[in-house]
Amino acid sequence: MSSTTKFIVGGVVVAAVITLLIATSFSGSGSEYLTVAEVKALGPEQARNSRVSGEIVPDSVEWSTRDLHLVFKIQDGTGILPISYHGPQPDMLVDAVEAVAIGKYDLQTEVFEAEDLLMKCPSKYEEQQ
Amino acid sequence: MVLSDIGYGALLLTLAAALWAAVASWRGAVQGRPRLVASARNALFATAGLTTLSSVVLLVLLLNHNFEVRYVYEHVSTYLAAEYVLAAFWAGLEGSQLLWLWMLAIFTALLLLRRPTWDQELRPYAMAVLAVTEAFFALLLIVMTNPFELLSAVPVEGISLNPLLQNFWMIIHPPIIFAAYALWTIPFAYALAALVTGRLDATWLRGTRRWTLAAWASLGIGILVGAWWAYLELGWGGYWGWDPVENSSLIPWLVGTAFVHSAIIQERRDMFRGWNVFLATFTFVLTVFATFVTRSGLIQSVHAFAQSPIGYYYLAYMLVVMAATVGLMFGRSRELRGTGELGDLLSREFVFLVTNLLFLGSAAAVLLGTLWPTFTEAVRGVATTLGPENYNRFMGPLGLLIVVLLGICPLVDWRRIDAQRLLRSLWAQAAVAVFTAVLLLLVGIRETWAVLSFAVTAFVGTTVVLQMAQGIVARMRSAGENLLVATAQAVGNNRRRYGGQIIHFSILLIVMGIIGSQAYQTEVQVALATGESVEVAGYTLAYKDFTYREVQEDGNKILNQAVVEISRNGRQLATVHPERNLHSNVQGAVTEVALRPNLKEDLYVVLASLEPDGLAAFQVLITPLVIWLWIGGMVLILGTLIATWPARRKRK
Numbered sequence: 001m002s003s004t005t006k007f008i009v010g011g012v013v014v015a016a017v018i019t020l021l022i023a024t025s026f027s028g029s030g031s032e033y034l035t036v037a038e039v040k041a042l043g044p045e046q047a048r049n050s051r052v053s054g055e056i057v058p059d060s061v062e063w064s065t066r067d068l069h070l071v072f073k074i075q076d077g078t079g080i081l082p083i084s085y086h087g088p089q090p091d092m093l094v095d096a097v098e099a100v101a102i103g104k105y106d107l108q109t110e111v112f113e114a115e116d117l118l119m120k121c122p123s124k125y126e127e128q129q
Numbered sequence: 130m131v132l133s134d135i136g137y138g139a140l141l142l143t144l145a146a147a148l149w150a151a152v153a154s155w156r157g158a159v160q161g162r163p164r165l166v167a168s169a170r171n172a173l174f175a176t177a178g179l180t181t182l183s184s185v186v187l188l189v190l191l192l193n194h195n196f197e198v199r200y201v202y203e204h205v206s207t208y209l210a211a212e213y214v215l216a217a218f219w220a221g222l223e224g225s226q227l228l229w230l231w232m233l234a235i236f237t238a239l240l241l242l243r244r245p246t247w248d249q250e251l252r253p254y255a256m257a258v259l260a261v262t263e264a265f266f267a268l269l270l271i272v273m274t275n276p277f278e279l280l281s282a283v284p285v286e287g288i289s290l291n292p293l294l295q296n297f298w299m300i301i302h303p304p305i306i307f308a309a310y311a312l313w314t315i316p317f318a319y320a321l322a323a324l325v326t327g328r329l330d331a332t333w334l335r336g337t338r339r340w341t342l343a344a345w346a347s348l349g350i351g352i353l354v355g356a357w358w359a360y361l362e363l364g365w366g367g368y369w370g371w372d373p374v375e376n377s378s379l380i381p382w383l384v385g386t387a388f389v390h391s392a393i394i395q396e397r398r399d400m401f402r403g404w405n406v407f408l409a410t411f412t413f414v415l416t417v418f419a420t421f422v423t424r425s426g427l428i429q430s431v432h433a434f435a436q437s438p439i440g441y442y443y444l445a446y447m448l449v450v451m452a453a454t455v456g457l458m459f460g461r462s463r464e465l466r467g468t469g470e471l472g473d474l475l476s477r478e479f480v481f482l483v484t485n486l487l488f489l490g491s492a493a494a495v496l497l498g499t500l501w502p503t504f505t506e507a508v509r510g511v512a513t514t515l516g517p518e519n520y521n522r523f524m525g526p527l528g529l530l531i532v533v534l535l536g537i538c539p540l541v542d543w544r545r546i547d548a549q550r551l552l553r554s555l556w557a558q559a560a561v562a563v564f565t566a567v568l569l570l571l572v573g574i575r576e577t578w579a580v581l582s583f584a585v586t587a588f589v590g591t592t593v594v595l596q597m598a599q600g601i602v603a604r605m606r607s608a609g610e611n612l613l614v615a616t617a618q619a620v621g622n623n624r625r626r627y628g629g630q631i632i633h634f635s636i637l638l639i640v641m642g643i644i645g646s647q648a649y650q651t652e653v654q655v656a657l658a659t660g661e662s663v664e665v666a667g668y669t670l671a672y673k674d675f676t677y678r679e680v681q682e683d684g685n686k687i688l689n690q691a692v693v694e695i696s697r698n699g700r701q702l703a704t705v706h707p708e709r710n711l712h713s714n715v716q717g718a719v720t721e722v723a724l725r726p727n728l729k730e731d732l733y734v735v736l737a738s739l740e741p742d743g744l745a746a747f748q749v750l751i752t753p754l755v756i757w758l759w760i761g762g763m764v765l766i767l768g769t770l771i772a773t774w775p776a777r778r779k780r781k
Contacts, residue, residue: 003471007482010474014483018490018527022497025522026515030501033512051514065738065746066656087654088737088748091293091364092717102516119717 031102037078039105039112051102052081052112053120058095070117074099085114092119133198133277136186140275143179143230144267146172151260158253166253170241173256176263177238180231184218187227187276191217197283200224200276206289212300217290219303222439223276228304229420230266232311237263240315240340247336254322255315262314265446273439292686292712292719298358305351306378310416312344313385317413320406324457329464331396334405338392339773341409345389346632346769348382353639353762364720364735366650366750368758371520376499377422380492381415387488388412394481398469398543403458404485406465410454414447415492421447422499473545480538484531491527495520521647529582532640535633536589539596557595562588579648586637586644593634597627620771628772635768638761645754652750659743666751668732669696673704675743687711689718689739691747695725695732707736707747731755 031049034042039052054074061072070085072093083101093099101114150172157165187200191214196202204217204224219225237259245252270276316337323333334341355375360368369375388408391401421443458465471478497504498515506512540554565587569580600623604615620627651666662671674692690708694701705723712719725732730753737746 003473006474007471007479010479011482011486014486015490018486021526022490022494022523025494025519026498026501030513030515030519033502033506033514049516063738065740065744068654068656068737068746088364088735088746089718091719094717097717 035078036074036076036081039081040079040110042105042107044107049102049104049115051100052076053098053100054081055096056094056099061093061095063089071111072099074101082111083114083117084111085117087117090117090119094119132186132190132195133279136183136190137271137275137277139179139183139186140267140270140277143176143183143234144264144271146175146179147260147264147267150176151257151264154253154256154260158257166256169253169256169260173234173237173241173260173263176260176267177234180227180234184227184231187224188214188218190277194287196285196287197279198276199278199280202280202284202287204287204290206287209287209289210295212297213290213295216294216296216299216303219307220290220294220299223270223274225303225307226266226270226274226420227276228307229310230263230270232304232308233259233263233266233314236308236311236315236340247332248319248322250326251319251322251328251333251336254325255318258318258321259314262318265442269439269442273442292710293362296358296362298354298361302351302354302358305347305354309344309348309351310381310420312340312347313381313413313416315340316344316388316409320409321454321457324406324454324461327461327464329402329406329461331392331399334392334395341385341389341392342769342773345382345385346765348378348385349765350762352378352382353758357759360755361722361724364722366652366733366735366748366752368646368755371498371515371517373499374423376495377419380496380499381412381419383488383492383495384408384415385412387485387492390481390488391485394469394478395467398478399467400469400471400478402467403462403465406458407454410450414450417443417447417450475541475546475548477538477541477543480534480541484534484538487527487531487534491524491531494523494527525578525582528640528643529585532585532589532637535636536585536592539592558588558591561591574648576648579644582644583641586641590634590637593630593637597630597634600627624771624774624776628768628770628774631768631771632765633768635761635764638757638764642754642757642759642761645757646752649753650750652748654737654746654748656744656746658745663747663749665749667697668702668751670694670734670747670749671696672745672747675739675745677739677741677743679741687713689736691736691739691745693723693734693747705734707734709736709739726756728756729753 031051034050034052036052036054039050042050052074054076057073057075057080061070063070068087070087070089070093071082073080073082075081083099085101085103098120100118100120101112102116102118103112103114105112150169153165153172154169157163157167157169190198190201191205192211194201194205194207200221200223204220205214209217217224219228237256240259241256248255319333319337323329352375355378356368359370359375360366385408388405391405391408395401395405421440473479498520502512502514536558540551562584566580566584569583574580600619601612601615604610604619605612608615608618610618653663653665655663657663657672659672659674662669664670671694672691673694676688676690676692678687678689680687688708688710690706693705693707695703695705703725705725707723708721709718710721711717720735720737723734725734730751733750733752735748735750737748739745
């Protein structure tokens with residue numbers, strides 16, 4: 001076998017291993033962007049990580065310093081969704097700001113249990129950085 | 130004539146001068162008319178002056194609070210501290226594109242200040258490429274994102290700068306990143322010049338080596354500074370979130386790293402000619418892509434992309450650049466064949482090839498991950514985003530493999546490996562690696578991947594240190610010099626080699642910081658009343674006092690802070706003041722973390738909320754070894770300086 005062939009075969013094998021590794025990292029996970037209505041329509045067997053965003057409903061924010069527990073509602077035109085989050089309050093949590101919640105919808109309590117919260121800066125700001 | 134007209138007028142003249150420079154340098158080169166090339170050179174010098182004028186005008190407008198100008202209105206206010214006016218300059222799309230153009234014009238002028246030497250034939254073509262790039266950004270600024278656009282009415286107060294950007298590191302992060310992007314334009318310009326002239330031997334790589342290394346290092350440092358800002362300002366205790374904005378600067382860095390390495394093979398063995406041309410172009414295109422991704426809204430949604438036509442300009446430019454490069458490469462396929470022959474599969478050439486594949490594979494994966502929501506939305510109608518866990522799953526193993534190769538590569542010969550010699554030279558490293566692993570297991574670290582990663586890092590670190598020590602020890606023996614003299618002489622005579630090794634060592638320090646901080650972060654969330662305290666990983670945090678205000682006293686900031694005493698084993702270490710301030714311009718609270726770093730671990734305290742009666746919620750994070758990321762960054766600068774420092778002039 002010539003050197004060139006060896007290099008090509010070797011290179012292809014390495015590239016294939018890398019591709020395989022990347023493919024397995026991407027498959028079967030991630031969180032889907034859903035609207036409030038879509039989140040509420042999820043069946044029990046479909047409860048998986050999703051990402052839902054909407055404006056914070058004015059005067060809906062309730063925060064307990066004692067329990068580090070945050071509850072608020074968001075609306076996106078398709079409905080209103082209560083969100084519950086345990087952890088420190090994110091910066092710039094303000095009425096009417098757009099919030100992105102990543103987590104799972106609890107069918108029993110009808111509350112979206114967020115594992116992660118992001119506040120989009122008010123539109124008058126550019127995206128960060 | 131008002132000031133903003135001067136700024137805009139300077140941009141118009143920049144476009145005209147850049148277009149002239151492109152045409153004149155090209156025609157001058159093709160028709161062999163040096164006076165045309167000289168005129169193009171003058172035009173490019175003029176763009177440096179004009180863009181400087183334009184930038185100074187924007188800065189003056191910002192400092193003077195000329196709210197009539199939309200960009201000024203949107204980014205500063207009368208209460209914004211003067212030093213953050215600089216951060217405001219590049220906080221928006223308009224300002225950051227002006228910064229890109231300005232940097233490019235300055236670097237182009239610096240390049241042209243030196244008389245052509247090796248690049249006599251290539252330079253006019255490189256000038257044409259640089260001029261076209263300048264024209265592209267000037268055109269964007271003029272027709273799409275004019276920073277000098279006026280509002281119909283003059284507001285009395287500006288919106289001011291996002292408080293998250295009011296940080297020292299945000300003053301310097303964007304200029305470093307954009308300087309890096311502008312610097313990457315130079316190797317790209319010469320790659321195209323090499324294609325046009327057919328001078329595709331390693332001359333263009335050698336000639337642009339300093340620019341390439343400066344670009345590579347600035348980009349790396351820029352990314353680290355951004356990470357440092359995120360760590361300090363965003364208050365979640367991390368420094369890297371695999372956010373599209375972060376990813377988009379990492380991708381060109383990964384491809385650029387592949388380029389820096391495969392350039393070495395071409396210099397040494399005259400292989401991979403076409404590959405290098407492609408990598409230089411691709412890195413440049415990715416820097417443009419980075420600007421495009423963060424500004425076009427493509428990542429948020431395909432629909433947002435369609436709304437703003439600026440994305441199409443970027444897309445068109447990137448396509449033109451890629452098409453031109455690939456087209457020229459076909460035309461030059463004969464010259465792109467190098468003279469070097471491939472060696473054995475077990476050779477340094479092959480290790481370099483695998484390194485290249487690993488870097489490109491990582492870059493492709495990060496790129497794919499960044500565009501994943503766009504793809505899934507286009508294909509399935511529902512956008513899916515990937516979380517950090519997806520990225521870590523491939524980046525962990527790929528990164529570790531790269532580190533392993535970093536340790537093996539210097540021990541492997543060109544053409545073929547002497548396996549016995551290789552194995553014999555590995556015992557010291559292997560011993561250190563095993564010792565590290567055992568030590569970690571003894572102190573109670575059980576995660577397999579963390580132990581493995583640290584052992585690999587120790588293995589490679591030993592290789593790098595031994596490699597550096599060899600030359601120094603040899604000098605001490607043969608010339609009888611003492612350690613300091615021998616080190617200075619060895620490094621001075623082999624700047625490139627030692628610089629490279631120091632850079633490799635800095636990467637290991639950064640890797641160590643990443644492993645430590647990813648593996649063993651301790652987090653506690655707790656609510657405390659004044660007088661109460663909490664124990665976190667051996668530290669005692671006593672909540673002593675607080676300041677709670679409801680009205681603003683200065684600027685637009687309402688200060689709220691807690692006073693926390695930190696002690697360990699009864700010994701008091703420090704008093705820290707985490708803050709959670711209300712900013713009236715965003716009508717929201719922004720936290721300022723309190724940080725107490727040391728070489729072993731960082732103690733990071735966030736005031737998550739504060740009630741009028743003093744009840745406070747804290748988030749306390751202890752992150753091991755994170756400081757080594759920043760120390761590694763400083764070592765990286767040192768290594769780059771050594772590797773690029775001009776050699777002493779030889780006596781004639």
